[in-house]
Ligand SMILES: Nc1ncnc2c1ncn2[C@@H]1O[C@H](COP(=O)(O)OP(=O)(O)O)[C@@H](O)[C@H]1O
């Protein structure tokens with residue numbers, strides 16, 4: 001079944017076309033990867049889907065419903081959760097409270113939210129950190145907290161924006177295993193932006209490549225990685241960085 005469909009989506013900021021005619025489909029239960037050089041428009045696309053930006057043009061369908069222009073809290077309630085690129089956990093809140101914020105998307109009851117947060121913390125091995133402040137914990141654990149908060153909204157579709165950025169190779173391996181495990185246990189569909197190539201290549205069934213606001217390739221990871229226009233887009237980035 002098709003869970004998410006984006007049709008001819010455009011997002012412009014003044015003169016900048018951050019997303020230009022993006023169409024894609026994500027099937028239920030699959031893992032879709034999204035890659036592309038910095039500034040390609042990946043995060044903007046996630047923001048449009050998750051209701052943080054209103055697309056300039058185009059449509060977003062989820063579970064058969066047209067959700068174009070829905071605000072983020074409503075998008076969360078229909079079953080889309082996302083983590084934010086580079087975003088830290090919420091400061092001055094314990095780990096448990098951070099996770100409860102996710103649960104409040106579906107309940108107003110504090111005890112119900114706490115119960116759900118505890119269940120998710122168990123799943124992500126965060127139980128003994130429940131009363132800690134996230135900012136005092138290692139970054140790899142902070143990423144698990146962000147994951148927990150997203151999961152606490154009980155999503156069908158989990159969208160992760162560079163969840164492995166800044167982690168060392170061992171930590172990347174660990175979070176990859178964790179994501180695979182929760183995907184099975186929670187029967188999730190995944191849509192992942194990742195700069196770490198090994199990460200995206202080992203987990204995704206299909207990869208979409210964006211460059212300069214456009215979708216330039218889509219297919220199985222091994223195949224996409226060999227396409228000349230994809231290699232060119234990444235070479236361009238390396239040259240730009242000097
Ligand atoms: N809120 C915004 N206001 C203005 N320009 C933005 C905004 N968000 C993103 N952009 C621009 O859109 C382009 C794509 O950015 P982004 O989606 O963050 O790319 P990526 O995630 O692929 O690195 C960039 O040129 C960026 O400056």
Ligand SMILES: [Mg+2]
Pocket residue numbers: 042043044085
């Ligand atoms: Mg980004």
